[in-house]
Amino acid sequence: MSPETAPPNGTATPERRCQNCGVPLLGEHCYACGQPTKGLVRHFTSIIGDFMDSVFELDSRILRTLGPLLFKPGYLSLEYFAGRRVRYVSPVRLFVFLSLFAFFAAQLSFKIEKGSAGEGEPAASQASKVGEIGRVTTVAEVEALRDQAVAELQRARKETADVPGVGIGLDVAEKGIVNEAERRIAEIERAQAAGEPVPVPERRSDEPSMSFNGEPWHPEKNPIKIGFLPDAANAKLNEQAGRAQGNIKRIQEDPNLLKDAFLSTVPTTLFVLLPLFALLLKVAYLFKKRLYMEHLIVALHSHSFLCGALLAVLLLDAAAGWTEALPWLSNPLGWLEIALITWMPLYLLLMQKRVYRQGWFMTLLKYGVLGTCYLVLVSFGAGISLLVSLVNV
Numbered sequence: 001m002s003p004e005t006a007p008p009n010g011t012a013t014p015e016r017r018c019q020n021c022g023v024p025l026l027g028e029h030c031y032a033c034g035q036p037t038k039g040l041v042r043h044f045t046s047i048i049g050d051f052m053d054s055v056f057e058l059d060s061r062i063l064r065t066l067g068p069l070l071f072k073p074g075y076l077s078l079e080y081f082a083g084r085r086v087r088y089v090s091p092v093r094l095f096v097f098l099s100l101f102a103f104f105a106a107q108l109s110f111k112i113e114k115g116s117a118g119e120g121e122p123a124a125s126q127a128s129k130v131g132e133i134g135r136v137t138t139v140a141e142v143e144a145l146r147d148q149a150v151a152e153l154q155r156a157r158k159e160t161a162d163v164p165g166v167g168i169g170l171d172v173a174e175k176g177i178v179n180e181a182e183r184r185i186a187e188i189e190r191a192q193a194a195g196e197p198v199p200v201p202e203r204r205s206d207e208p209s210m211s212f213n214g215e216p217w218h219p220e221k222n223p224i225k226i227g228f229l230p231d232a233a234n235a236k237l238n239e240q241a242g243r244a245q246g247n248i249k250r251i252q253e254d255p256n257l258l259k260d261a262f263l264s265t266v267p268t269t270l271f272v273l274l275p276l277f278a279l280l281l282k283v284a285y286l287f288k289k290r291l292y293m294e295h296l297i298v299a300l301h302s303h304s305f306l307c308g309a310l311l312a313v314l315l316l317d318a319a320a321g322w323t324e325a326l327p328w329l330s331n332p333l334g335w336l337e338i339a340l341i342t343w344m345p346l347y348l349l350l351m352q353k354r355v356y357r358q359g360w361f362m363t364l365l366k367y368g369v370l371g372t373c374y375l376v377l378v379s380f381g382a383g384i385s386l387l388v389s390l391v392n393v
Helices: 044-056 060-071 075-081 091-109 123-134 139-159 166-193 231-253 256-284 292-322 327-356 360-392
Strands: none
Touching: 060 075, 060 292, 075 292, 075 327, 091 256, 091 292, 123 139, 123 166, 139 166, 231 256, 231 360, 256 292, 256 360, 292 327, 327 360
């Protein structure tokens, strides 16, 4: 230290040493044992700041990340591959942060009204009519109940068109209704052809029930039994089925229970599907000789974009609703919402083109194949999430 910069008393500044091993410190972490210089014995506000930075990286990096994420397809992935990583939020944290916020906002953005099922009748009444499909004795009655239930689901699909995942769950429900109607029609026709009375299950019409092997599920009379599973696994399945059947009545009384439970499982479902989507990318671009982890980074950024765009759509939709009395403001917000929804598939196409650098023909072909395959995976995942939600509601 020069005489000009020496302390007034002429003593040198004490050397900083690690409190654990005593080695001189060169930064905020000891290079010998790895212990950080900061412990928990300090101001609580600084601990909160470190926590937010560690979990979400909520500092200037989030501002440098969100703009390119939403409006520059493929930019973040290419920056990551080029080694410029520290200036942006890491892909995993970005996805976790946006998915949690997006689907939490989705839970708050709409509410299923009990009286919206059809012509002022409560949702529970409409659900009981769906259960009657297995009890009516003519084809015309089955078709009438089927058409009414499908029309209600289609109406609900329009009301929740802006919320990804809900539409898939409604598709699963519609398919189940159609399959049950087809099964009952075949049962009625077989009985009529044999000159026998149409069988009617013995249960109260308002009792919630699930079906297995074409008959109402029962833990003893008609349990779930899958041949290749051990008895313990089948017993667990029937235990879960009993919980689900017990929840059906609660869901009929308050459909928002299932909606909230389903949306809360979507981030976990997407996180499970991410490696599978990366594997699809690996197969589609096998001859590019890219590492699997590179495809996983692309998958994380693309899913982060979808969650971020969903969050923006929900915020725009809420703002348009709040300013409905001001058409000069609410109309442009609605146009922005439509533009953003249109931008979502276009963004993914441009991202695929810029990251993998293939011609337009091959990019469009692979984009269509990947989209179809992933839609099947998402539908399967949504079905599993719906079942899990039914059990855990």
